[in-house]
Amino acid sequence: MQETSVPTPPPVERIRHAQRRRTLTVAARERLTPHMIRLTLKGLELHGFASLGADDHLKLIVPDADGGEVQRDITPRRFDAEAGDLVIDILDHGAGPAADWARSVQPGDPARIGGPRGSAVIGGGVVHWLLIGDETALPAIGRRIEELPAGIHATSLVAVPGPEDEQLFRTRGTHRPVWIHRPLSQAARSERFLAALDGLKLPARSFVWIAAEAAIAREIRARFLLEGHDPAWMKTSGYWTARDRDAAEAP
Template sequence: MANEQTPVTIERIRHELKRRPLTLLEKEELTPHMLRLTFGGADLADFASPGVDDHVKLIFPAEGEEAPVMREYTPRSYDNDAQRLVLDFAVHEAGPATAWAIAAQPGDELTVGGPRGSQVVSGPQEWLLIGDETALPAIARRIEGLEAGQKVTALIAVPGAADEQSFDSAAEVEIRWIHRPEDQAHLVDPILPALAEVELTEGLYAWIAAEATVARALRNVLEERGHPLTRMKAAGYWTRGVADGSDKSIA
């Protein structure tokens, strides 16, 4: 049963660190605040990303003697046989990654490094996923990878109805979309009413990814409600006002 506590197994996998020169094949405006870019290259034949919240480093070219700029993104999907990698870019304040994605055209080249490692969580039959736009690729991969008999509740904060996405899954899926302005993405308040309505069953595993202070606040709320730390993971995918600021493991 979904409410029975099942053991959680966390497997950590290390990968050979490799930089792959890729070419942009396709570009799609998925929603008003999300671009989907599909890359191709022979080096993707051995690409591996077994963890749904893995991160690769995108290495953007710099001018002159400046060091290349690197940003981390979650692979949305990949196909070794077709040698394709799909990355979704949340469109917000135009940092170097967003600016590159907005201007990119098929034929442009980009180097992708990693992932360096993966953390594969298995065992839970019931999941709670909480995140914002930046967490959508990982949330989508988790939902789509669940099997019949499993259950997932997702609380996803986006600017508006046009930013909602759909996912195919064999599991029992409930998605609660939370609409809030983009300039409130660093606030936890819009998410709290929806979270208060979620029953924290004994066997639930909670996964959180958002702005760092939001993720930490949500993690604290779950702990205060008695949910064990051994059955949750919280990560700050970005930090307001800090370029490339993240905290992938919030204690």
């Protein structure tokens, strides 16, 4: 996995956004794959909404079983300011308030969000992205791929339950997908990720982005560091933890 050279890391611009809760309307609902529901949200309160980073997250505010409300982190999958459309993808893993809400919501129903609080925009200099994650990371990975400029390449390494959960991304760049198939019951195991990394060669100016179960993400990061990858060319996030699956909307 080691590159032939270690160039100057790309700049990262951190941008703060004004905090605001918004009440929107569900305009469309689509079963994207067996385990992913796509919602298109619209509303006048999207005026001033900003999401500048592919892995931004907003708070989706949904009812809980006790009649209160809970917040879940959701990636803004796509935002079209001109059309006034905000698209979010919600993992349907069979449990959890966000998944329950996404299964039952209908066009015309209200949807409440907060944020994003900020964006981290990785600047120029990256010519190749290695995007590693599980199904919880698919919205951010898909957005990154679809926003690639021409001439930039991405390799994605994503674990999903089966071929029916694979997604196709349209991009101006070039993209090579690698899919790992394993049941949701094995979502907290790292073996298949690590095996898929064997023999992987990265070109110079490769940025490694990792988002998965927290322990898996740390293990993958440690492997890249052991192989000599510059940590300044990496970003690692634990999107959920095996010990608290529901709170993180995990598989």
